[in-house]
Amino acid sequence: MPDKEQRFLDALDKKLWNAADKLRSTLDAAQYKHAVLGLLFVKYVSDAFDIRRQELIEQFKDSEHDYFLDPGDYDSEDEYQAEIADELEIRDYYTEKNVFWVPQLARWQTLRDNATLAPGTEIEIKNGKTRTYTFRSVGRLIDDALEAIEKDNPKLKGVLNKSYGRLQIDQSKLIELINLLSEIPFAHETLQSKDILGHVYEYFLGQFALAEGKKGGQFYTPKSIVSLIVEMLQPxxxxxxxxxxxxxxxxVQSERFIKAHGGKLGNVSIYGQEYNHTTWQLAAMNMAIRGLDFNFGKEPANTFTNDQHPDLRADTIMANPPFNMKEWDTGVSDDDPRWQYGRPPTGNANFAWLQHMLYHLAPNGSMGLLLANGSMSSNTNTEGQIRKALIENDLVECMVALPGQLFTNTQIPACIWFLTRNKKERNGFRDRSGKVLFIDARNLGYMKDRVLRDFKKEDIDKIAETFHAWRKGEGYEDEAGFCMSATLDEITKHGHVLTPGRYVGAAEEEDDGEPFTEKMARLTIQLSEQFEESGQLEEQIKQNLAGLGYEC
Structure with missing residues (x-):
């Protein structure tokens, strides 16, 4: 993204978040998150609707366009304008361009104009036919707007969180929030409303994850880690x-990757599953804001006990499941067909997630998932046996060790597993059978604040380019302390442990041309001189303190 656009978005992010956070009042971050993100969604669909509405007005007046309405066909200007107004309320004009139909009650201007009314006030709603609406409260107005959007757009059924009327928040705060979000512009010189609102939505997700701490991090994976996995798998x-x-x-990151590389979004089909109902809603809104088609199953559900996509065989699978999840298998059969490489232990779901993903992987598919570091070496219960089976079946393609402090919700060290069902030569890749790439990225990244670490773009590029070069067999070389291509025999000698540090070794120090014996003698003399100097300094300090009347 050009610097000018990024500066615009960064300034907008900071302004909106600082203002929104001041309005939080008595609500905790989890509740306030849904209040803000739900209203952001209404702002998005309304903006998109208004942009399409303006396009239609121009087309109705353009004699070269199929939608042209000739003023000469009407007896008066008023009749002509009335016809345009009626045409603008035809749903098909919007849905044909993949724009959500927004009823009059749910349009942003309606919310903004009527949010300050006194309870009991009646307002007129014109949407095909005129009807009256009795205003009860701002929260109820927002809930009714969301209800109207859902009713008129079947794809959004069950997606919107209609709970504003029940929020324990001063109604004046909701009015301030509406006015604040009204400041988000329709468009920038080079950015569309969808891009701006999508960016703000994602930024707020990240900020709420930080505000909620451990709990918030459960639904949010740091952008840099997501970017790394997407750049490596290239969906x-x-x-x-x-x-x-x-x-x-x-x-979201897959969409960005496809756009950045000139691909077509229509070539990708999105499937997902999420257990938490409100998080499932957030994800659906996240897709809708970007105009992406998606299948998140019929309902929020437990992946292990209520698989929403039982017949799916995906080409790319990516996930950041909960680390070291306990008591995950209630209601799960011991002979479940997903446990092809061993029954995962009750006390840890790491290899249950991994095998669930493998079960859904297409014959030529690839997958990447974040797991706790223990998954690379643990022999607790059946974990060592499962890992051995995965290695011996040549399913593991690459292991990446990550730096600490990357996540808002846990300090547990993490790694990324990349697996594939087919390492044979295909699609520009060389035959990698019997080989695994190990990457130790623990020394990459920077501290973005006192608590969190992050990757720079060059860090992501270095890891991803190493992986691609190894896959293609073009320009790859082992680098001590960073990467090594190991054989299955070498991994077997290490007891089927997959920790990259065991294979990449220590980084080589640059040779300065000085023989070791000479360097050792020189450094020993230098250290002795420094000790002597330290002793003299200490004696001087004692004398100075004694001169001031202090005993040492």
Whole structure:
């Protein structure tokens, strides 16, 4: 993204978040998150609707366009304008352009104009036919607007969180929030409303994850980690699946990747699953804001006990499931067909997530998932046996060790597993059978604040380009301390442990040309001189303190 656009978005982010956070009042971050993001969604669909509405007005007046309405066919200007007004309320004009139909009650201007009314006031709603609406409260007005949007757009059924009337928040705060979000512009010189609102939505998700701490991090994966996995797997086409999708970050980043590389969004089908109902709603809104078609199943559901996509075989699978999840298997059969490489232990779901994803992977598919570091070496219960089976079946393609402090919700060290069902030569990749790439990225990244670490773009590029070069067999070389291509025999000698540090070794120090014995002698003399100097300094300090009347 050009610097000018990024500066505009960064300034908008900061302004909106600072203002919105001041309005939080008595609501905790979890409740306030849904209040803000729900209203952001209404703003988006209303803006998109208004933009399409303006396009139609221009087309009705353009004699070269199929939608042209000739003023000469009407007896008066008033009759002509009335005809345009009626035409603007025809749903098909909007849905044909994949724009959500927004009823009059749910349009942003309606919310803004009527939010300050006194309870009991009646307002007229014109939407095909005129009717009256009795205003009860701002919260109820927003709920009714969301209800109207859902009713007129079947794809959004069950997606919108209609609970504003029940929020324990001063109504004046909701009015301030509406006025605040009204400041989000329709468009920028080079950015569309969808891009701006999508960016703000994602930024707010990240900020709420920070505000909620451990709980908030459960639905949000840091953008840089998502970007890394997407850059490595490159989901240009086919079915993309996330069985623990949270707010849908992997899908958003996949969209960006496809656009950045000139691909077509229509070539990708999105499938996801999420257990938490409100997070499932957030993800669906996240997709809708970007105009992406998606299948998140019939309902929010437990991935292990109520698989929403039982017959899916995906080309790309990406996930950040909960680390080391306990008591995950209540209601799950011991002979479930997903446990092809061993029954995962009750006390840890890491290999249950991994095998669930493998079960849904297409014959030529690839997958990447974040897991706790323990998954690479643990022999607790059946974990070591499962890992051994995965290695011996040549399913593991690459292991990436990550730096600490990357996540808002946990300090548990993490790694990324990349697996594939087919390492044979295909689609520009060389035959990698019997080989695994190990990447130790623990020394990459920077501290973005006192608590959190992050990757720079060059860090992501270095890891992804190493992986692609290894896959293609073009320009790859082992680099001590960073990467190594190991054989299955070498991995077996290490007891089927997959920790990259065991394979990449230590980084080589640059040779300065000085022989070791000479360097050792020189450094020993230098250290002795520094000790002597330290002793002299200490004696001087004692004398100075004694001169001031202090005993040492």
């Amino acid at each position: 240009f086409a086919g079915r993309v699946y996330d069985p623990a999708m949270g707010s849908g970050g992997f899908f």
